[in-house]
Amino acid sequence: MELEGQTAIVTGGGRGIGRATCLALARKGANIIVTARSQDEIEEVRKMVEDMGSKSLAVAADLREESDIRSMVTKSIEHFGTIDILVNNAGVAVRKPLTETSAEEYDTVMDVNVRGMFLCMKYVLPHMLREGRGKVINVSSGAGKSGIRQLAVYSASKFAVIGLTESVAQEVSGKIGVHAVCPGSVDTDMYRSLYPDEASLRPEDVAARIVELCLPGSGTASGSCVTVYGNG
Template structure:
């Protein structure tokens, strides 16, 4: 298996794209650190990974809090000895016109989608650089490449994800691969909370593209943003 003996952290790993990514990485042999805010849900995913013969730990964390992120990274390294892959997947969205969006809603979206990603990368990246290798995949969105009405704050946060991806990729060129994945509408709980239709794109489709970027022979240039629309 291409990722045997590798360890991956997946944020927002309790459902949707995160859960599918945990399973897809485990299928390639990776051990999984699954993290989200819901203990019951991450325990369920951990059990699924362990049933596949992989090792897994579940860590509850509020990614908006620096101490939570530091603790998560320390526990992952203490348990597995290394972190080879980080998938920054956790995200939230608000669907309403900008003039109806509260400051609190803006702060929540930016804190989870941007600050959380920054903190996870900030505390995992030095470990990867010390070891001389690693892969970071940031889940952005098609809304991070083209603004979408009533998703202004979400779009802004996902544009920021792409900017962070491209900038960090330049900073660590040749040492750690840093990528963004930009899916269209995906059949997840978050999407269904915003829209009434059911998109054809499934979490497993996005997870498959994330895994490809984590493989040793991915062949994709660091800093790339991979679109997933079908």
């Protein structure tokens, strides 16, 4: 129970990598704030976490809305008193040629994948800095390291995640660990909506790597991008 007494926020926690991460962190003893837009999904995960013996809070929030993020962070502090871990996992994607991608689709992808992550860090980091400790894990993608055809906007957003991670890690150097995780294809609803082929990773594979980065004594350098690729 290496994370007993610590509190983690997981965005996009209602399904896929987010849900698997909530459960994996709970197994290590962490309190979990589950946040996503769907109240039903996050309540289901909250109950799963509590059934495992950890404390949990479900907070519905749309990461496109700054007021929702501020409220989510405030509720988390009021309920648990501290935020020790932030997992920025929520993300959306559009698969189509750039010339067929609308400005509205571009805005949605960037608002959730980049702006939402920026705002979560903006409002959580001051609490971590006051405590002098914390871990931030930003979920990027293999598409954030190498552009992929018909995923131009998604790739751009995930490249931005790595840039945010590297820059923020320098700003909080020595106090807070900030990492990006770059998975390959993961068997999630989002991936299945984009591609018909079988993914090479399970959400649990990515969650396990995220938990490793959150554990005390993790030897991975802050600011680094950790790849998680399967054999497929």
